[in-house]
Amino acid sequence: MKAGLGILMIFLSTISTIPNTKGNTPVSRDDQIAQAATAMRDKLVQTRRYLHAHPELSNREVNTGKFVADRLREIGLTDIRTNVARNGVVALLKGGKPGPVVAVRADIDALPIQEMHDFDFKSQNPGVMHACGHDAHTTIELGVAELLMKMRDQIPGTIKFIFQPAEEGPPEDEEGGAPLMVKEGALENPKPNAIFGLHVMPTLEVGTIGYNSGPAMATADRFVITLKGKKVHGAYPHQGVDTVVIAAEAVSALQKIRSRRIDTQEPMVLTIGSIHGGNRFNIIADEVVMEGTLRTLNEDVRKQVHKMIEQTLSGVTEEYGATYTFKIKELAALTYNDPKLVEQTLPTMKRIMGNDNVLNPKPQMGAEDFSYYERVVPGFFYFLGVANQKKGITAMIHTPEFDLDEDALVIGVKLMSGVLLDYMEHGGK
Numbered sequence: 337m338k339a340g341l342g343i344l345m346i347f348l349s350t351i352s353t354i355p356n357t358k359g360n361t362p363v364s365r366d367d368q369i370a371q372a373a374t375a376m377r378d379k380l381v382q383t384r385r386y387l388h389a390h391p392e393l394s395n396r397e398v399n400t401g402k403f404v405a406d407r408l409r410e411i412g413l414t415d416i417r418t419n420v421a422r423n424g425v426v427a428l429l430k431g432g433k434p435g436p437v438v439a440v441r442a443d444i445d446a447l448p449i450q451e452m453h454d455f456d457f458k459s460q461n462p463g464v465m466h467a468c469g470h471d472a473h474t475t476i477e478l479g480v481a482e483l484l485m486k487m488r489d490q491i492p493g494t495i496k497f498i499f500q501p502a503e504e505g506p507p508e509d510e511e512g513g514a515p516l517m518v519k520e521g522a523l524e525n526p527k528p529n530a531i532f533g534l535h536v537m538p539t540l541e542v543g544t545i546g547y548n549s550g551p552a553m554a555t556a557d558r559f560v561i562t563l564k565g566k567k568v569h570g571a572y573p574h575q576g577v578d579t580v581v582i583a584a585e586a587v588s589a590l591q592k593i594r595s596r597r598i599d600t601q602e603p604m605v606l607t608i609g610s611i612h613g614g615n616r617f618n619i620i621a622d623e624v625v626m627e628g629t630l631r632t633l634n635e636d637v638r639k640q641v642h643k644m645i646e647q648t649l650s651g652v653t654e655e656y657g658a659t660y661t662f663k664i665k666e667l668a669a670l671t672y673n674d675p676k677l678v679e680q681t682l683p684t685m686k687r688i689m690g691n692d693n694v695l696n697p698k699p700q701m702g703a704e705d706f707s708y709y710e711r712v713v714p715g716f717f718y719f720l721g722v723a724n725q726k727k728g729i730t731a732m733i734h735t736p737e738f739d740l741d742e743d744a745l746v747i748g749v750k751l752m753s754g755v756l757l758d759y760m761e762h763g764g765k
Contacts, residue, residue, distance in 0.1 A: 391446030431491025436764025540721030556703030
């Protein structure tokens with residue numbers, strides 16, 4: 337971490353206020369922010385590359401959390417909480433004018449993926465990679481904090497900066513992520529009127545953003561199905577209960593929930609991602625374990641499918657004289673963007689980005705634990721384009737080839753800064 341602090345001190349410039357004139361011509365606030373964000377580009381790139389080279393897994397982001405807290409202190413923030421939900425950081429920027437409280441969140445953890453790139457800033461931690469862009473999210477939020485700190489006297493309210501660990505999910509036997517951040521008071525003292533967040537998206541070209549009003553990202557459940565039968569010699573299957581055959585039928589039957597039992601207009605995905613069973617080629621397997629995920633954009637559909645899975649497993653196992661257990665765990669709630677907040681924010685986005693660059697794609701079946709903040713306060717989670725077809729930057733998140741066009745860092749800082757300021761100037765209403 338000493339090397340990281342050295343880098344921090346080298347490229348962190350002296351804090352100064354942002355000028356509001358160009359010669360004798362007044363400069364609009366949007367232009368001030370755009371100029372300041374552009375001037376920060378080299379610093380943003382260096383920050384992102386440092387974080388990319390030093391990824392840490394969920395609930396293990398000790399050095400990342402320290403890096404964030406140190407940077408916030410260098411920027412000039414003094415009201416900083418560390419070790420929230422293990423390695424999270426929460427900081428307050430109190431503006432020079434009275435006004436509402438608004439929060440912004442970035443996630444700081446990486447994934448257990450071996451990076452395929454050969455960048456000079458590639459991951460130095462074998463088997464760990466920022467393959468979901470959290471290095472960019474953290475960089476952008478730090479950039480927003482630095483930029484707005486220079487405009488502190490102009491800010492009508494308070495901004496709460498939340499840097500969250502374990503968005504990808506804590507280890508099986510640990511608490512973590514947004515639920516633990518909420519539990520440990522990240523949204524209290526003071527409680528924000530609203531919260532904003534963004535996610536890089538390689539299906540969108542750099543220079544564009546995507547948004548949804550209402551459902552934006554799916555619920556996510558992880559389930560484990562254990563089928564129990566009777567072991568016997570493979571030459572005498574009639575004397576046993578073959579859980580491999582039962583598993584094959586169960587997989588097929590479970591897919592019929594999507595095709596035949598749920599309204600075709602309701603998005604839903606049921607995936608069996610892992611099957612394990614048996615111990616020898618000529619022995620009937622007495623146990624098969626299947627793991628999978630369920631995604632929906634409707635909580636009522638989600639509850640229906642839970643019951644339908646049980647019905648399906650009960651019928652299939654009873655037919656063959658087997659038994660089963662079914663365990664399901666919520667990993668993320670529905671990411672639901674408050675329609676009123678979206679409507680209020682869109683004019684800002686279109687003004688800063690240009691109408692043609694603000695897109696409205698379909699909601700996604702991926703999931704985000706930002707949803708747990710939205711259960712407490714109104715939230716708006718949007719997508720930042722990072723693809724560049726001409727440069728060959730097209731790989732999807734959660735892949736070893738993932739990369740992003742670093743011009744998106746400047747755009748992210750510019751847009752989020754404008755969104756937060758406009759929200760506060762409207763009085764948080």
